[in-house]
Amino acid sequence: MVKKILSNGFAYEKNGSVYFDVRKFMEKHKYGELSGRNIDDLLEGTRDLDGQDEKKNSIDFAIWKAVTPSHIQRWPSPWGEGIPGWHLECSAMGTKYLGKEFDIHGGGMDLKFPHHECEIAQNVGAYGHAPVRYWMHSNMLTVNGEKMSKSKGNSFLPRELFAGGHPLLEKAYSPMSVRFFMLQSHYSSTLDFSNEALGAAEKGYRKLGAALTAIKGLSYTSEANANAELVSDLNRLVEECYKNMSDDFNTAKTLAVLFEMSARINDFKSGNVVIASVDATTFEKFKSTYITFMEDVLGLMEDKSINNDLLDGTINVLVELRKKARTDRNYALSDKIRDDLQAIGVQLKDGKNGEINYTIE
Numbered sequence: 103m104v105k106k107i108l109s110n111g112f113a114y115e116k117n118g119s120v121y122f123d124v125r126k127f128m129e130k131h132k133y134g135e136l137s138g139r140n141i142d143d144l145l146e147g148t149r150d151l152d153g154q155d156e157k158k159n160s161i162d163f164a165i166w167k168a169v170t171p172s173h174i175q176r177w178p179s180p181w182g183e184g185i186p187g188w189h190l191e192c193s194a195m196g197t198k199y200l201g202k203e204f205d206i207h208g209g210g211m212d213l214k215f216p217h218h219e220c221e222i223a224q225n226v227g228a229y230g231h232a233p234v235r236y237w238m239h240s241n242m243l244t245v246n247g248e249k250m251s252k253s254k255g256n257s258f259l260p261r262e263l264f265a266g267g268h269p270l271l272e273k274a275y276s277p278m279s280v281r282f283f284m285l286q287s288h289y290s291s292t293l294d295f296s297n298e299a300l301g302a303a304e305k306g307y308r309k310l311g312a313a314l315t316a317i318k319g320l321s322y323t324s325e326a327n328a329n330a331e332l333v334s335d336l337n338r339l340v341e342e343c344y345k346n347m348s349d350d351f352n353t354a355k356t357l358a359v360l361f362e363m364s365a366r367i368n369d370f371k372s373g374n375v376v377i378a379s380v381d382a383t384t385f386e387k388f389k390s391t392y393i394t395f396m397e398d399v400l401g402l403m404e405d406k407s408i409n410n411d412l413l414d415g416t417i418n419v420l421v422e423l424r425k426k427a428r429t430d431r432n433y434a435l436s437d438k439i440r441d442d443l444q445a446i447g448v449q450l451k452d453g454k455n456g457e458i459n460y461t462i463e
Contacts, residue, residue: 103168103194103228105180116156118168118182122223124161131226136237137215163220165190168241189220196233197225207234211290219417238351244294245270248422263300272297277306278402282307285353285400305447307402313364314396314404316371322382329379336380336388339363343395353400363392372451377404417448421458424450 107113112127113120123147127133134141144161164187168263170177176183196204202225209218218237225233235252238247242249245256258268275283283303287293300434346355366388369375377385396402420439427436440450443460450460 103190103197103224104186106228107224108164110227112223113165114158115181118184119156119164120166120181121157121162122220122227123158125159126165127227128222131151132224132431133223134219136219136222139215139219152334163187163189163216165224170240184392189217190224192217193224193233196221197229199448202229203231203233205234206236206238208238208240211239214239234248238289240289241292244292246296248296249293269299272301275300276307278311279304281400282357282402283312285357285402288350288352290350304366306357308356308447310360310364310396310402311404313367314402317367317392320367320377320389321369322385324375327379328381332375333380335385336366336384339366340387340391341393347395347399352426356400359364360392360395363388367392368451370386374451417443417460421450421460425458 106111107122108120111121115121119165121154124133128141128145141161166179166181166184167187168182168184168259171183173185175185177185196207207218207221212235216369218239222232225231244250248254248256249255256270259271260277260280262268263271263275263280264277266272279300280303283300284293286303286306317447325403339362343356346352346359350353363414366375370377380388420443424436424439427433427439443450450458
């Protein structure tokens, strides 16, 4: 790549090092478009540097760097022993393993300039076109509103989140809860860790996970009186899932739609809304979309650590006790069972014919 960039006139050699000539590159191509930097201002603010610096302009960058014999890493080149520049390493690896043009390149916001800007320039300088169709830059992680830092003692590893083995963590959080927590924020937004936020994410994930289990157990029987309004609403939710994920991977908005879908699933499960009130095609599309977006798109799988049969059995025991309390007109006990379950995130719903169903909030 260094040879190609040199032969195309976008680099120069000095004392065994090769530098990318940004000013020369800008005569034919744009530099700074990705980051929105005004490179003309940067170039105007530079001057020709004396012999203490080998670069023509301070904004130029090394694509091959000469090293001393004592340097641990060094390779032979037409310009002497040296190492590739940091930016060039990435361009070379991307080109070798993904091709001269590929779809998505990720990285942190702090890499947008100069690193990714330089990658683009190098590939254009070598091959005449940009290497990447879509750039995705994730924002920073903070902890309780502060930058994550080892010196502050507020940095932790994923395994510490899952095990709860860090002084800042009140408890352990499952991998799915942590994934859900991260998906609540757009990848380009700052994400702030806190026990309160992780706890809320845990409850949110359980609610969507319970709906995922429920929808897998529901099947279409036969069509009754079609509810045109409900059919339209289910189709709207399906469309919004695709629309939001197609809008720069907006996982936050997609999760909001999945919460709406989970409410419809709970209505179907409880019998408050009969499945047959929509046509088979609409129901199956709704069902497959919820499962697909939960598992295949967002990676939010069913929580296998929860024994759903045991949980159902335990809650149903309490539901039967509440039914008996209501029959016996012991409303104080009936209300206490309902309120105590609600306090731990189990919402009872009174259905038709005296049936009582529940959802996990």
